[in-house]
Amino acid sequence: MALADPTRRAILAQLERRDGASISELAKPFTIRLPAVMKHLDVLANAGLVTRSKSGRTVTVRLQAQPMREAMEWLRRYERFWSSSLDRLTSYAESKEAEARWRGR
Amino acid sequence: MERQMTSLTLVRRIKARPQIVFDAVTTAEGIAQWWGPDAGPVLTAEADPRVGGRYRVRFRMLDSTEHETSGEFLEIVRPERVVLSWRWKGGVEDPGESRVEITLKAVPEGTELTFVHSQLHDEETCRSHEAGWTGSLDKLEAHFGAGNVP
Numbered sequence: 658m659a660l661a662d663p664t665r666r667a668i669l670a671q672l673e674r675r676d677g678a679s680i681s682e683l684a685k686p687f688t689i690r691l692p693a694v695m696k697h698l699d700v701l702a703n704a705g706l707v708t709r710s711k712s713g714r715t716v717t718v719r720l721q722a723q724p725m726r727e728a729m730e731w732l733r734r735y736e737r738f739w740s741s742s743l744d745r746l747t748s749y750a751e752s753k754e755a756e757a758r759w760r761g762r
Numbered sequence: 763m764e765r766q767m768t769s770l771t772l773v774r775r776i777k778a779r780p781q782i783v784f785d786a787v788t789t790a791e792g793i794a795q796w797w798g799p800d801a802g803p804v805l806t807a808e809a810d811p812r813v814g815g816r817y818r819v820r821f822r823m824l825d826s827t828e829h830e831t832s833g834e835f836l837e838i839v840r841p842e843r844v845v846l847s848w849r850w851k852g853g854v855e856d857p858g859e860s861r862v863e864i865t866l867k868a869v870p871e872g873t874e875l876t877f878v879h880s881q882l883h884d885e886e887t888c889r890s891h892e893a894g895w896t897g898s899l900d901k902l903e904a905h906f907g908a909g910n911v912p
Contacts, residue, residue, distance in 0.1 A: 735770055735879060737800075738799035739770065739879060741798070741799050741800055742796050742797055742798060743772055743875070745796035746774075746783075747774055749792065749796050750776050750778040750786045751872075753782045753785075754778035754782050754872070757782065
C-alpha cells in the first residue's frame, strides 16, 4: 500500500511543497539511508504518484499532478454531498422544532 | 498495517432541540427530507435505527443520475450520537466502506451537530488514488477541521 508508510507520506508532502527534488534532497529529513528512500520512491512511482527523470547524475522526482487533481475532485464531491445534505437537515429540523412549539410541546 | 484515518468534518448549529435533530437524522421519514448532494429527490429511504439495523437511501440528482447508499447503524444513543457504516451501492465512487459519525450537543440556541465522515478509503481502494486522497483529505481537514459554523 503506497500510503501505509509514514516516510512515503512525508516524501509526498515534501514534493507537494516544491516543483521537483533530487533523491538526496528528499532523503535529507530522514534518518534512513539512500537505498531505503529509493525503495520508497519505487513504491510511489509504481502507484503512479511520482515520476523520476534523470539528467546526468541527478535524478529529479516530481509529484504526478493528475492523480492529486482527481483526488481533490473526488473529495469535493463528498464535501458537496454533506454540506448540501446538512443544510437541508438544518432547515428540516428547524421547521419540525417550529411545528412542535406551535403545538405547545 | 497502518490504516489511514483521515476524515471530513463539518459542524452546524441548528435551532432545534437535539431530540428533533436526532429523529431527523435517524428515521426514514427524516432522511427522505435531506439526504443527497443537491436538490434532487430521495426516491427510497429505509432505516431501522437500532444497533445492527440497516438503512438504505436511493436518490436522484438534478443531472438525473441515481445513486444508492446503504449501511448499518453501529451506535445509537438518543439524542446524542449516531454512528453509521456507509457504502455506495453499485457505484464507482468508492469501493470501500466508510464511517459516518454524528454527534449532537445541546446548546442554548438548540443543537450543535458535528459530522465526521472517516475511513474514506481503505486497503481495498485503488492504489493510485490513495496517496492523492490522503493529501487532499489532510488539506480538507485543515480547511473544515476548525468547524464550518455558519
